Amino acid sequence: MRLAANAVNWAGRFSQRGRIQVPGLFDDASAEQLHRCLVNQDQWNLAFNRRGEHVDIGSDSVSIWTEAQSRQFEEMIYAGAKEGFQYRYKAVPIYDVYHDGSLPGHFFNTLFEFLNSDAFLNFGRQLLGRPEIGFCDAQATCFEAGHFLTTHDDDIGGKNRVAAYVISMTKNWNPNWGGALQFFNEQGNIEEGFLPAFNTLNVFQIPQSHAVEFVTPFASGPRLSITGWFRTGKDPRS
Ligand SMILES: O=C(O)CCC(=O)C(=O)O
């Protein structure tokens, strides 16, 4: 993997606004390789929230649900979203996959090593002006029709998160399909939204109120990304 973008060009804007969108993150060959990997991935977990707990279930379990079970699941998801924080999307927990060695030879391992190499960590340190960044975690995410992530601020104690990153790897997204990463201001208005894009890095300071808009039933492709957080200290699993 090789970066094409230069953090120095974007650091000033980031420090003014607390968020940034950097197009052309990787060189063309790396971007295509990562895109192919995501498009060809057929095993995804289903991530959602059950009574305040994060749940991540294997695609094998989901594929044997009866129609009634799927309906029940959907009701549970929407009931949660009505009341507060809820999400539904497909994910591969790359950080765990790497450390557990559960997908030997998979490109996600190469990607994880790249995200924790000097090349990417220095990019983050320069962009954010935070030399103390020590590592980053990562997951692959796939938002399809009916998927969403309601408003939250990423502030979870004990994780030493400096900033969130989203490497958006979606080609030909139609803005009418939803799926924007939206940021809210103190008045509750949408201050800025980043639409899914190809080979584009979004980084934002946390805590910061944000959400991924519901992906509409007529979205004709998935919203693919690699997401995670730049964190201080040493990776506790390294
Ligand atoms: O996918 C995105 O654009 C943002 C994801 C996010 O906010 C999260 O995983 O906490």
Ligand SMILES: [Fe+2]
């Ligand atoms: Fe978030």
